[in-house]
Amino acid sequence: MARYIGPVCRLCRAENRKLFLKGDRCKSDKCPINKKRLPPGKAPKTRMGKKSEYAVQLREKQALKRNYGLMERQFHNLFDESLRLPGKTGDNLIILLERRLDNVVYRLHFASSRAQARQLVNHGHIAINGKRVDIASSLVKPGDVISVIGQAKKMDSIRHALEEVQKSGVMPWLEVNADEMTGRYVINPQRQDVTDTLDIKEQLVVELYSK
Numbered sequence: 001m002a003r004y005i006g007p008v009c010r011l012c013r014a015e016n017r018k019l020f021l022k023g024d025r026c027k028s029d030k031c032p033i034n035k036k037r038l039p040p041g042k043a044p045k046t047r048m049g050k051k052s053e054y055a056v057q058l059r060e061k062q063a064l065k066r067n068y069g070l071m072e073r074q075f076h077n078l079f080d081e082s083l084r085l086p087g088k089t090g091d092n093l094i095i096l097l098e099r100r101l102d103n104v105v106y107r108l109h110f111a112s113s114r115a116q117a118r119q120l121v122n123h124g125h126i127a128i129n130g131k132r133v134d135i136a137s138s139l140v141k142p143g144d145v146i147s148v149i150g151q152a153k154k155m156d157s158i159r160h161a162l163e164e165v166q167k168s169g170v171m172p173w174l175e176v177n178a179d180e181m182t183g184r185y186v187i188n189p190q191r192q193d194v195t196d197t198l199d200i201k202e203q204l205v206v207e208l209y210s211k
Contacts, residue, residue, distance in 0.1 A: 105146065148181035
């Protein structure tokens with residue numbers, strides 16, 4: 001599967017906001033965007049004027065897509081699925097993004113970033129209801145139990161990430177047992193519960209894809 005392998009801090013500069021793609025580093029003073037806020041590329045200042053309606057919508061879509069670590073086709077497929085569900089398309093899109101296995105692993109603090117969570121899943125270190133799953137895009141359902149399995153339970157990176165549970169807990173639609181390295185996806189979140197998604201205006205994404 002295609003994936004972005006370039007410098008992730010470049011993506012934050014392109015969107016002129018923190019996308020939190022490097023975990024703890026993004027929350028520290030070492031984050032490069034604190035010092036260098038110009039977008040990447042040639043003559044960046046010439047591209048910082050007033051943006052068209054399309055440009056605003058595009059940047060909102062790119063920020064949301066990059067925050068969850070998706071490529072364009074993956075993101076568009078999720079949008080198409082959100083259209084088929086009852087309710088608001090924008091709300092459905094956010095909920096589908098939250099239901100992805102790599103995101104749930106990240107939300108349970110088994111990993112310090114979504115990229116690290118995706119790697120754990122791809123390498124077969126995560127199980128759903130006791131069954132190993134290595135597809136990061138798998139959608140978790142209410143009641144599913146997600147667990148770290150095998151030798152991965154000894155990984156220092158997971159233990160370090162789980163320390164965050166003591167500091168900030170987990171999202172209200174999740175439950176976690178840090179000692180057992182297991183968690184449960186209790187219920188699908190409501191849009192208003194997802195409060196840390198970069199203050200995204202998902203309606204702009206809907207308008208962009210509706211053109």
